[in-house]
Amino acid sequence: MRRHKILFETLRFFLLSIYLIFAVFPLFWIFITSLKPSEEVYSYPIKYFPSSPTLSAYKYLFSFANFSRYFLNSAIVSLSASAVSTFLSLLAGYVLARYRIKSVYWILLFLFFAQMIPAYLIMIPQYVMFSRFGLIDRLLGVTIVYTGIGCAFSTIMSRGFFLRIPRELEEAALIDGCGRLRALFRITVPMMLPGVSAIFSFSFVNTWNELFIAALFLNSDSKLTVPVALYSFISKAGIKWNVLSAGLVVALLPTIFVFAIAQKYIIAGLTQGALKG
Amino acid sequence: MKSTPHHAAWFFFLMVLPVILIVSFLVVYPTIKGVVMSFQNYTVFTFWRVRFVGLKNYVEIFTDSDFPSVLLNTLIWIAGSVTLQLILGFILALLLWRPFKGRGIYAGFVFYPWALSGFAIGLVWSWLLNGTFGIVNDVLKKLHLIKENIHFLSDPNYAMLSVILINIWYGIPFFAIMILAALQSIPKEVMESAMIDGAGPVRRLFSIVIPYIKPTLLSSVLLRIIWVMNFPDIIYGTTRGGPAGSTNILPVYMINIVFYETNFSKASAVGVIIIAILLVYTLFYLKLTSYGEMEF
Numbered sequence: 001m002r003r004h005k006i007l008f009e010t011l012r013f014f015l016l017s018i019y020l021i022f023a024v025f026p027l028f029w030i031f032i033t034s035l036k037p038s039e040e041v042y043s044y045p046i047k048y049f050p051s052s053p054t055l056s057a058y059k060y061l062f063s064f065a066n067f068s069r070y071f072l073n074s075a076i077v078s079l080s081a082s083a084v085s086t087f088l089s090l091l092a093g094y095v096l097a098r099y100r101i102k103s104v105y106w107i108l109l110f111l112f113f114a115q116m117i118p119a120y121l122i123m124i125p126q127y128v129m130f131s132r133f134g135l136i137d138r139l140l141g142v143t144i145v146y147t148g149i150g151c152a153f154s155t156i157m158s159r160g161f162f163l164r165i166p167r168e169l170e171e172a173a174l175i176d177g178c179g180r181l182r183a184l185f186r187i188t189v190p191m192m193l194p195g196v197s198a199i200f201s202f203s204f205v206n207t208w209n210e211l212f213i214a215a216l217f218l219n220s221d222s223k224l225t226v227p228v229a230l231y232s233f234i235s236k237a238g239i240k241w242n243v244l245s246a247g248l249v250v251a252l253l254p255t256i257f258v259f260a261i262a263q264k265y266i267i268a269g270l271t272q273g274a275l276k277g
Numbered sequence: 278m279k280s281t282p283h284h285a286a287w288f289f290f291l292m293v294l295p296v297i298l299i300v301s302f303l304v305v306y307p308t309i310k311g312v313v314m315s316f317q318n319y320t321v322f323t324f325w326r327v328r329f330v331g332l333k334n335y336v337e338i339f340t341d342s343d344f345p346s347v348l349l350n351t352l353i354w355i356a357g358s359v360t361l362q363l364i365l366g367f368i369l370a371l372l373l374w375r376p377f378k379g380r381g382i383y384a385g386f387v388f389y390p391w392a393l394s395g396f397a398i399g400l401v402w403s404w405l406l407n408g409t410f411g412i413v414n415d416v417l418k419k420l421h422l423i424k425e426n427i428h429f430l431s432d433p434n435y436a437m438l439s440v441i442l443i444n445i446w447y448g449i450p451f452f453a454i455m456i457l458a459a460l461q462s463i464p465k466e467v468m469e470s471a472m473i474d475g476a477g478p479v480r481r482l483f484s485i486v487i488p489y490i491k492p493t494l495l496s497s498v499l500l501r502i503i504w505v506m507n508f509p510d511i512i513y514g515t516t517r518g519g520p521a522g523s524t525n526i527l528p529v530y531m532i533n534i535v536f537y538e539t540n541f542s543k544a545s546a547v548g549v550i551i552i553a554i555l556l557v558y559t560l561f562y563l564k565l566t567s568y569g570e571m572e573f
Binding site (some may be wrong): 012015016019020022023024026027029030033041042044045046088089091092094095096099101103107110111113114116117118120121122123124125126127128129144145147148149151152155180205208209211212215216227230231234241244245248251252255256258259260263266267270271 | 286288289292293295296297299300302303304305306307308310311314319368369372373383384385386387388389390391392393394395396397398400401402404405410412415446449451454455458459503507509510513528531532535536541544545548551552555559
C-alpha cells in the first residue's frame with residue numbers, strides 16, 4: 001500500500017511538471033524571442049538563448065511603432081468600460097438578489113439570453129447605429145459598446161455574490177435611518193469586495209482582449225487599441241518576429257497581472273454558476 | 278412573493294433600469310436590427326440607399342460552395358476542442374485534487390491562459406509552429422519524431438489539427454477550474470467509506486467521483502460548446518480560415534465577409550444563422566440543466 005502511494009505521488013509530480021512546462025513554455029519562448037537582436041530571430045539552427053539579450057525590439061515598439069499610444073488607448077477603453085459596467089451591475093444585482101417579486105425572474109431570463117449573444121455577432125448593426133451618432137473611429141464609441149456587452153453577464157454574476165451576503169446587516173442600517181444606497185455602498189459592497197474584484201476582472205479581461213469590434217470601429221492610427229495594433233502589424237510586410245513578440249509580451253502582461261492578483265476571486269466567480277468561459 | 282415596506286417597487290426599478298436600458302439598446306436592439314439587415318442590401322457602398330432584397334443574402338450563403346465545409350469545419354472544431362479540453366482538464370483537476378505544498382502557486386501558473394487574448398495566443402503559437410523557424414519543428418526533429426519540417430498552419434492537412442491543439446492548450450484551465458471546484462465539494466466521508474469498502478482508484482473514479490460531479494460536467498460541457506463555437510479569435514491569430522478554407526468555421530466565415538467583402542447584409546445573414554443555432558441550442562441547454570427553474 002505504501003509503495004503504491006510513493007509510486008502514485010511520483011507519477012503525479014511527473015505529470016504536473018510536464019503540464020507546467022506545456023502551459024508556461026509558449027509565453028517563455030515569446031519572451032526569449034523578444035530579447036533577440038533582429039539577425040538572430042531567423043538564424044538557423046535556432047538559438048535557444050539570445051547570445052546578447054537586447055531590449056531593442058521593445059525600443060522599436062515604443063518609439064517607432066507608437067505602441068505607448070495603443071497601450072494607453074486600450075487602458076482607457078477597458079478600464080472605463082469595466083468600471084461603469086461593474087458599478088451598474090452592482091446596482092441591478094443588488095435588487096435582483098434582495099427582491100422577491102415576479103419581475104426578478106423575467107429580468108434574469110432576459111439577461112440570460114442577452115449574455116448568450118456573442119459580441120462579434122452584433123458588431124455590424126452596432127457599427128451602423130454608431131455611425132449615425134458619429135461615434136465611429138472614436139474611443140468613446142468602443143467604450144460604450146464594451147460597457148454594453150459585459151453588463152448582462154456582470155449583473156448575473158453580481159446577483160450571485162449578493163445572494164451570499166446576509167440581508168440582516170443592511171436591514172439594521174436601514175432601521176438606523178441610513179438611506180438604501182448608503183446602506184448598500186457602506187455596508188454590503190465592502191463585504192463583497194472579492195466579488196466586486198471578480199466582476200471587474202472578468203470585464204477587464206474581456207475588453208482588453210477584444211479584437212473584432214475595435215478593428216471594425218477604429219481606423220486612424222492614433223485610435224487603435226493593442227489587439228488592433230497587433231492585427232495591423234501582421235498585415236504589414238517586413239514586421240520582425242522579435243518586435244511582434246515584444247508587442248505580444250506587452251499585450252499579455254496586463255491580463256496576466258490582473259489574473260495574478262484576483263485569481264482566487266476569479267476562480268470563485270467562474271465556479272459560482274457563472275456562465276461564461 | 279411579498280415585499281417589505283423597506284423594499285419599495287420604485288427603488289427596484291430605478292436600480293435595474295440602467296442595466297436594462299443598456300442591454301436593450303446595445304444588445305437586444307442590434308440583434309433585431311441585424312435580423313432586419315440580413316434581408317437588406319447593406320454594404321459599405323450602399324450605406325445610404327438601403328432597400329429590402331428578400332432572401333437574396335441567404336440564397337447566396339446556402340448556394341456558396343464553401344458553406345457545407347464551413348459547417349463541417351465548425352463541427353470538427355467544436356468536437357475536437359471540447360472533448361480534449363474536457364479529458365485533459367479532468368485529468369489536471371484530479372492531479373490537483375489532493376492538496377500539496379505550493380498548489381495555489383502551481384494553479385496560478387497553469388490556469389493563467391484563461392485570462393489571455395485568444396487572438397494573441399494565436400499569434401504566439403503561429404511563431405512556435407512556424408514551418409521554417411518554429412521551435413516545435415526543431416524539437417520534434419531533435420527527438421527524431423519527424424524528418425522534414427511540418428508546415429503546421431500553412432498545410433491544409435495539418436491546419437485544423439493545429440488550431441484545435443492551440444484551443445486545447447487555451448481551454449484546459451476552464452475545465453480544470455470547474456472540475457476541481459466540483460471535486461472539492463465531494464464530502465470526505467463518501468470517499469473514505471468507499472476506500473474502507475476496498476474500492477480501488479479506478480472503481481472510485483467511475484462509481485463515485487464521476488456520478489457525483491456529473492451536473493458540473495454536463496453544464497460545463499454544454500456551456501463550453503457554445504463558447505467554443507463562437508470563438509474565432511485563435512483562428513484569426515493563426516490562419517484566418519485558411520489555408521484553402523481548411524479552418525474556416527462559421528464565425529470566421531462571417532468576420533471575413535465583414536472585413537474583406539464589406540458586405541454587411543450578407544454577414545448579418547450568417548449572423549442570423551448563428552443566432553438561430555444558438556437559440557435552439559440554448560433552449561436545449563435550459564431544458565437539460567433545468568436552469569429555467571432557477572430559484573429566486
